[in-house]
Every structure is written in C-alpha cells, then in structure tokens.
Amino acid sequence: MRISAQAEDFDISQEINLLKEARTDLGAIATFTGLVRDIHGEKRVKKMTLEHFPGMAEKELTKIGVLASERWPLEGLTIIHRYGELYPGDNIVLVITTSHHREAAFKAAEFIMDWLKTDAPFWKKEETEDGNHWVAAKSEDDNNKDRWN
Amino acid sequence: MRISAQAEDFDISQEINLLKEARTDLGAIATFTGLVRDIHGEKRVKKMTLEHFPGMAEKELTKIGVLASERWPLEGLTIIHRYGELYPGDNIVLVITTSHHREAAFKAAEFIMDWLKTDAPFWKKEETEDGNHWVAAKSEDDNNKDRWN
Amino acid sequence: MNLIYFAYIRESIGKSSETIDLPDDVDTVNGLLKHLETKGDNYKTAFAQSDLIRVAVNEEYVSLDRKITGSDEIAIFPPMTGG
C-alpha cells in the first residue's frame, strides 16, 4: 500500500508502473483522479488551497486503505492526496486499485473516494471572484460513505 | 469520444491528457485497464491472441460509448481495445471517463466494461501449458450487463 | 453472398470468409446455417452447439430468425469474449 500526502503532482502511468512492477497476475487496474474545477456552484474558482493535518493525514489514508483491503481482494493500492496551492485543472487526489478481477478494483476505488471525502483531514479553501471561503462539507458526502455500511 | 481497436499498446497518462487538453472544468477522471493474467482457472497462460471483427468492433465500441453518455453526464470518453498477440502483464483494454462529478465517471466506466464483455466483437484464445483453447463466454458477464437494465 | 467467420467457427470451417450463392428458398439466418451444414462436416462441427452461434448482418447483431438477402454480409461467430 502506497500512501502519500504531498505538495507535488503525480503521474498516473508512473504510479501504475510502481504497482505493476514485473507482475503478470493482475487482471484489473482502476484509477480515480479528482481535480480542481474552475467553477463551484455558480462561482468561478481562481485558486484552491488545501490545508492538511500532517501525520494524521497519512494515518487516516492508511486506515481507509486497510478498510478497503479488508472488504475486497486487492493486490495493490495507492492513495495520493495533494495539499498546498492548486489551480483549476490541477490534480488533487489519486486512487489506484489493482486486483485479479474488475469488480473488486472498481468497488474499492469508489469506496476509498467516498471515505476520503469525510475522513481524510484535508480542508479546501477556494479563492473565487467573490473572495475567499472555506468549502463546506456536504451531507451528501456522509450519505455516500454510509451506503457502504 | 475516442474509440480505437488497435494492436499497439496505450499509455494511460497520455490518453488522459488527450481528454483533458487545456480544460479546467473536469472534476473526475476514472480509468479502468484490463490486463492479460498469467493464470486462468488453474492453468498457466503463456500467450493470449485476441481476434476481432474490424469495422464492427469500432461500431460496437462506439455504440457502448453512446449508451454510457446517454445515461451519465460525461465530458469525455475513451475506449481502446487491443487485438493481436498479447502476453501476461500486457494491457488489453482501457476505458477512461471524465465528468464534473465522480459518481458519473465511476458508473459509466463500470457500465462500459460490463457491456464490452458481452457486446464487443473480440475473441480470446489462450495458449496454456495444456495447449490452445478459445476462452468461453461467461454467463456471469451477461448478468453483469443485465444489472444496468 | 459474403460470409465471414471468427474464432472457433472460423477454425472449424477452415476459412475466414467465402462468397456463396444464396439458394432461392433460403431467406433467414437459420435457413442459411442449415444450408451451410449441407456443404460438409466442417460446417456441422462449427455449428454443432447452436446456443453458441452469434450472427451479425451488415455488422449488426441479429437473431437467428432474421430475414436475409443475397446482398447482405453475414458474419458468424461464437459469443464475444472482449473486455
């Protein structure tokens, strides 16, 4: 399991290669990338600053990865979450799951994304045309997480 | 929509970049890669030859892409399916979906993979330690497709 | 009429395509399959498992009772195993 909270960008092909190495048993690789959008609600977003809780962030990402690995037969797993100043079009988060079969890879990636939204100690502040504001948590996110119970 | 039946390998980062270009409105990119596994059932696989129906293959991949685009608000979509001689660890198929939101990207990619299994005119022949044989279609694949009805 | 075969059906028949004259009394896919079986054991073997026969007319999947004419291109193959 590769877990990283980092300021730097990531490259998906390179991250997939780290999981594959010389393995020939993997049948399925699912990835999900979350990006900064240039619009939120009706407001144009100029910049997004991601604050995080160093130490606890890595611990929580690890916990979420372990939960996913306990539910689905994964062969490999990467979760990278960026922090710092990001701009529309920039990558925020990457999840990669590998498995022998596609169902496990897909479901685990979805599960991890739902849990990241509510459990990873990261906070988004947006700079819009109307000024700066902290992004509010959505009750929708709690619902998405709860559907896995 | 980028559709390709091809012998050549693909690079996921490069394919994502083609969908992103200079866009800053995308919030979600899901990808799925299917690979040749070194084992099928209990038999070691040495090689997999993928036969396809040229012309119809592209048409069917396009149809599946259109079906997915009608069901979910996608911003972009790539389906690449390889044919020819492949070896364990090699890529077979790539699906990329982009959307403003993650749910649409995930669901559409899953949907496309389920439909590919039953509707894309490709046939797999495996060379195993026990000789060559055509891979049988699985009734499980029909079930996976039917769950979208 | 142009016929195309794929996968084990192609291998059983021993060719990937051929052109035949469609007999006047054959006007469905099922009729065509029966007609082909009269041409030799290789066709009989290819079509032995009727639940594993899939057909496309002019690159569109069809059911076996689909009407056909001599100008159609018929592709015969087993269930797909793509993805």
Add this chain to the structure above:
Amino acid sequence: MNLIYFAYIRESIGKSSETIDLPDDVDTVNGLLKHLETKGDNYKTAFAQSDLIRVAVNEEYVSLDRKITGSDEIAIFPPMTGG
C-alpha cells in the same frame, strides 16, 4: 497541553497551535472547548457552530465527551473536505 487548529477554526482563533495548562476541573473535550471560550471572543467565534466542530485526540477522531488529560495532543477543526 498541546492544541492544534485547522482551517477556519485556525483562522478565527488566530493561531495554528498553542500550549495551555489544562485546568484541574476540565477532563473532557467539551470541557476544554468551554474553557477555551473563556479566553476570548476569537475562541467563541471559532466554536460558535457546535455542529461543525471536529476533534482528534492524539491523531484519532473522538466524540466531544471523550476524556482527556494534560498530556494529550488535541486537534480542533471543521468537518473534513478532502478527496
């Protein structure tokens, strides 16, 4: 006792961390929050929306009735918006 603040709670309080002496009569997270509110309006503002307060003790999420001691590290922040 070490305290850490994040996001708008950090901004309202005006610092990202501080060390305080935990009063003898405070032994829960809730008690700590009430104690901090006596230190100034910046804390009152930070904790005004009580349903938006999340707390971690030694990097573990806890409920507001969690028991604490002076050697714990307490982080206070709003609901997470990662992903």
